[in-house]
Amino acid sequence: MRGPYPLGSGLLAQVPHWGVSCHEIEQRFDSSVSLAPRASDVASDETHETLDVRTQMASAALARQVARHFKALWTVATPQGERSYAAKFADADRTLDFTQPVARNLRIVRAFGRLECLAVVNDVRFHFTRAAGWLARDAQRAARSGRARTCVGHGGRLP
Numbered sequence: 001m002r003g004p005y006p007l008g009s010g011l012l013a014q015v016p017h018w019g020v021s022c023h024e025i026e027q028r029f030d031s032s033v034s035l036a037p038r039a040s041d042v043a044s045d046e047t048h049e050t051l052d053v054r055t056q057m058a059s060a061a062l063a064r065q066v067a068r069h070f071k072a073l074w075t076v077a078t079p080q081g082e083r084s085y086a087a088k089f090a091d092a093d094r095t096l097d098f099t100q101p102v103a104r105n106l107r108i109v110r111a112f113g114r115l116e117c118l119a120v121v122n123d124v125r126f127h128f129t130r131a132a133g134w135l136a137r138d139a140q141r142a143a144r145s146g147r148a149r150t151c152v153g154h155g156g157r158l159p
Contacts, residue, residue, distance in 0.1 A: 001084050002030060007051055008093065009086035010042070011111035018042050018051060020058045022066050023080060033077035035070075038062050048113035094118055102133040109133075 001010045001018075010018060019039030024032035038058045042051065066073060094112040096105045096119040109117050109131045116127045 001086050003086035004088045006086035007048060007055070008089050008111040008115070011046060011048065011051065012093065012107060013084075014044075014107070015042055018055065020055060020062050021080075022062055024077070030080055030083070032080065034080045035073045035077050036062060036065055045110070047110045048115065091118055095120070096131075102135055106131065106133050 001013070001015060003009065017039045019037055021037035022035045023030075024035075026032040038061065040054065040058070089112070094108060094115070094117045096108055096117060098105070098119070098121075114129050116129055117131070119126045119128070
């Protein structure tokens with residue numbers, strides 16, 4: 001996934017793999033070859049913070065590899081291939097919707113974490129960086145029928 005800051009979008013889309021690559025710069029956007037791409041699996045409970053750190057570590061390792069073996073890597077460079085593009089995220093992407101399933105809302109929290117998520121409760125907009133959520137036992141029957149959802153947030157601040 002490419003874009004100005006694709007991390008959150010990748011987590012929202014539940015991509016199975018994430019990585020970094022080094023590529024040649026050409027006049028046309030993303031049309032060049034790629035040197036030594038590095039990818040790893042994305043865990044189902046991955047957060048913005050863990051994926052960000054893993055991406056930084058992979059970038060450093062890739063930079064060392066390219067610096068040490070540039071000529072050899074260049075001879076085996078491969079086309080980038082098809083990739084998806086993630087536009088810069090908007091407030092709507094990081095806003096919880098309490099009519100949606102808890103799992104969806106928690107995925108938003110994991111995807112945007114320290115960048116802040118948003119929620120509107122009684123016409124008051126909240127900004128927060130952490131949340132916990134669960135389906136209340138007495139609401140499980142209603143949830144199976146599609147009528148009840150629940151999510152609890154904490155670690156927030158008023159605007």
